[in-house]
Amino acid sequence: MDIEGRMILNRFQSKADDITIERVINYPSGSQDYVPYLQQLSSLQARVVLLSATEEDADHIFRDAEALNLTGEGYAWIVSEQALTSAYVPEGTLGLKLSYGTNEKDHLADCVSLIKQTVTDLFNGTLTQISDTPNSCKSTSSFWQAGNAILKALLNAKLEKGRTGQIAFDSAGDRLNPVYFFQNIQVVNGRKSAENIGFYGNPKVISNALEIDESKIIWPGKKTTRPSGINISTELKIVTLESVPFVYTRKMTESDACNWDRNERLCPLVNETTGIKEDYCCWGYCIDMLIQIADMVNFTYSIHLGSSGEFGSYKKVNKTGEKKWNGVIAELISKDADMIVAPLTINPERAGHIDFSKPFKYQGLTILVKKTATESKLDSFLQPFEDTLWILVALSVHVVALVLYLLDRFSPFGRFKLAKNNDTEEDALNLSSAMWFAWGVLLNSGIGEGTPRSFSARVLGMVWAGFAMIIVASYTANLAAFLVLDRPEASITGIDDARLRNPNEDFKYATVRNSAVEMYFKRQVELSTMYRQMEPRNYRTAEEAIKDIVNMKLQAFIWDSSRLEYEAGQNCELITVGDLFGRSGLGVGLQKKSPWTSKISMAILKLHEKGNMEDLDNKWILEGRNDCPEKDTTPATLGLTNMASVFLMVAGGIIAGIILIVIEIAYKRHRGLKDKELELARNAADRWRGNIEKRRTLRQTLQRQREEQERLAGLATKKPPVEGNGSALGRGLGPNGGQGNGYGLSMDHTPPRVGHRLSYTEATGGLMYSPPSYRNVTHSATINNPVYSDKSTEDNFV
Known part of the structure; x- marks a missing residue:
């Protein structure tokens, strides 16, 4: 060169x-x-x-x-x-x-004129003489003293009207304004x-x-349009990542093939650790978009999955100051791939190293949580009041019942005092009735009996009724708030929630590492605390984080709104909360200054214009959503889960009643035996008392007959008596008050002794007296129509 x-x-x-x-x-x-x-x-x-x-x-x-x-x-x-x-x-x-480059005469003329002007200016100035020039430019021992002055003068020289135009030089010696x-x-x-x-x-x-x-301009090949200036290969290497619903993947089997009718495309994966190549099939939102763009721009492609499984971030390498990209962006920078077709977020960090197409989808960041449905506990009907208040209410019932009993017991106008009156028809208020009254007023049940009679007790009863009204009304209102109007509250409200800004150990949230979301939190100063909390917990893929959200191992997952809204539509247990933040777009990534950037962007804009992108949204994101109930639209209806505890309470009452009736029956049987024994003893005592009365009556009768006999005997003294025995005419009273005459034996005027038997004879209607036998002789006497007769069996008497 x-x-x-x-x-x-x-x-x-x-x-x-x-x-x-x-x-x-x-x-x-x-x-x-x-x-x-x-x-x-x-x-x-x-x-x-x-x-x-x-x-x-x-x-x-x-x-x-x-x-x-x-x-x-x-x-x-x-x-x-x-x-x-x-x-x-x-x-x-x-x-x-x-x-004038080819006119050497004009250039020589301008050169001579410029040198002449320069030399003239030098000698008119400080330079008086020019020393000899060095013999060699390689020698450092000699120095031309006038050299710098002459060079400076030439650089400052200016020829306004030369044959080749204006002549002037810059500090480097280049001609100005050529x-x-x-x-x-x-x-x-x-x-x-x-x-x-x-x-x-x-x-x-x-x-x-x-x-x-x-x-x-006529370009090579006689073309009138400017060439791209770059060798554009029509066989592009596409790298992608699995990210539902944009890219689905499934591993192929030996006898399996990708279904082209379903727009499945082969996308092998090279294991980053083992280097083994595995064949997968890819389909989804981005694959459909790639197929349409390839048809519009006219290129072929081969797809492969990113071996790292990450989008990529710009990080330091091995504790050095050098930073490098990782993930699929590193493949693009190293030219291992020509294009990234995936839900790749456009951000400033990436845009400085790769090119982006126009966004094919606009989105933001949002937060995915699991719905906190209202749990219907067995004690849900007790929720309106605190435990302390329930204890005080139960204690108040028994205290009031006891005081009512005491007031009615000691009041002069109470039932205990009036019960002695034969005119009162009401029973006295005992402790059991007072307890029944207190519970009946509290539970608003009818009180048919056992109400207080005294004025003091009734005043307390009215106060207790007012207390019960307030308690019941408050309980009813709070129960409605808990069971009807209460809504399941999301665990967080948005990015500004205090549980995100000031988290505790029990509340965990995260995103995907080496992603645009992680970079967003890293560069936002106000979110630095959240970034430090998330960094050690971030997941490798979004699928792992969503799985932990469902299993309640993670409380919040921050990711792209399009993906999280799709997940919330598929699983009604999940919900996105808060407003969108960190708004951005999803674009196709290309190599820096790629000739395909403008073509891909134009194709995406045309797809937006034709409505194809909206069709892809409907096909892959909106369709197939579960019909999840809308929140906060209508008041919730109470179900069995809400009121199960009340039914269990009724069932408990039934079981308690059955247990008590068994106890009552057992007690009654035990008490019946005691009562029977007591009744037998009472009957025996009554019989004994009856026998005593009979004997007393018999003695009195015999006494009167004896007296009568003695009287008759006195009359008989006027006749000679018969020795040994005698007879006398006697009178007696019949059982019906009648009178009768009879004959009796005179037994030496002695009363019956032990062993004598007196029996009642039905035939004669009188008493038969049988003295004891003496010398095998039986003496008997019949008393007709005695004053007292008994039809019972024979009785021994003393």
Whole structure:
């Protein structure tokens, strides 16, 4: 490369920030064969060639380039002024030509005039003499004293009206405001000619100007449209990642194949650890979009899954200051892939290293949580009151019942005092009735009996009724609030929730590591606390985090709204909370300055315009959603789960009643035996008392008969008595109050002794007296119509 070529290269490297120099090829001047050097161009992606060569070298270079088909359609050659004059310069070549560059006389005249003016100014100034110049420029021992002064004077010299225009120089010695003509080699009437298509620089102004009429340019291959300047391969390598619903994947079996009717495409995965290649099939939102874009832009593609499974982030490597990208973005930067077709978020960090298409979907960030449905506990009907209040209410019932009993017991107007009156029909208020009254008032049940009678007790009863009314009304209102109006409250309300900003150990939230969401939290200063909390907990994939949300191992997952809304639509247990934040778009990632960027963007805009993107949303995101109940639309209806505890309470009451009735029956049986024994004892006592009464009556009867006999005996003394026995006429009272006469035996006027038997005879209607036997002689006497008779069986008496 000559000096002029190096100057051109330096200018491009220092001035053209948006131009990438793919390769610099140095060739030996004066060579006859440049094929090995030109073959390097065919392997490059760049199709714009800058050539700095002499006319002789250019002849050989252009001949060899044409033989290698490097001067045809798709290429652009920009050459120096000397190469532009080559006889073999191809059609469509561009070059610069200095104004008046071929008129050597005019340039020599301007040069002599400028030097004359400079020398005159030097000798009119401080320079009085010029010393001898050094013999060699390589020697460092000698120094030309006048050299710096002469160079400075030449740089400051200015010729306003030269033959080639204004002449002035900058600090580097380059001519200021030169006029260059842009020339294009065209074939006119079978002959090549250099046609002016524009110019660079304007002698009438100080600043440079550029003007090119592109419509006059004929490009290689006789094309009138500007070539892309880059070798665009139509076989693109696409990298993607599994991310439902944008990209689904399934592993292929030996006898399996991807279903093209379902828009499935082969997407192999190379295991990052083992290096083993596994075949997968991919389909979904992004695959459908890729198929449509490929048809519109006309390219073929091969898809593979990212081996890292991550989108990528910009991080330091091995504790050094150097930062590198990882994930699928690293594949794009290293040119292992031409395009990323996945739900790739557009953000400033990525846009500085790769190109993005226009967004194919706009979204934001949101938070996924599991619904906290109201749990219907067995004690849910007790929720309106605290435990302390329930204890106080239960205690109040028994205290009031006891006080009511005491007031009615000791009041002079209570039932206990009035119960002695035969006129009162009400029973006295015992403790059991007082307890029943207190519970009945509290539970608003009818009180049919056992109400207080005294004024003092009734005053307390009215106060207790008021207390019960307030308690019941408060309980009813709170029960309605708990069971009807209460809504399941989301665990968090949004990104500004205090549980996210000031988390505790029991509340865990996370995102996906090496993702755009992680980078968003990292660069937001106000979210730095959240980033530090999430960093050690972040997941490798979104699928793992969503699974832990369902299993309650993770309380909140922060991710792209489109994905999380899809998950919430598929699983009614999940819900997105809060407003969207960190709004962004999803785009197709391409290599920096990729020629496909504009084409892909135009295709995406056309898909939006035609409504194809909306169709993809309906097909992959909106369709198949479960009909989850809307929240906070209508009041909740009480179900069995809400009131199960009340039914269990009733069941408990029934069971308690059954248990109590069994206890009552057992108690009654036990008490019945005692009562039977007591009844037998009472009957025996009553029978004994009856026997005693009978004996007493019999003694009285016998006593009266004896007295009567004695009286009759007194009358009989007037007649001679019969020894041994005698008879007497007696009178007696019948059982019906009648009177009768009878005969009796005189037994020496002695009363019956032990062993005598007195029996009742039905036939005679009287008593039979049987004395004990003496000497085998039986004595008997019959007392007809005794004063007292008993039809019972024989009774022994003393």
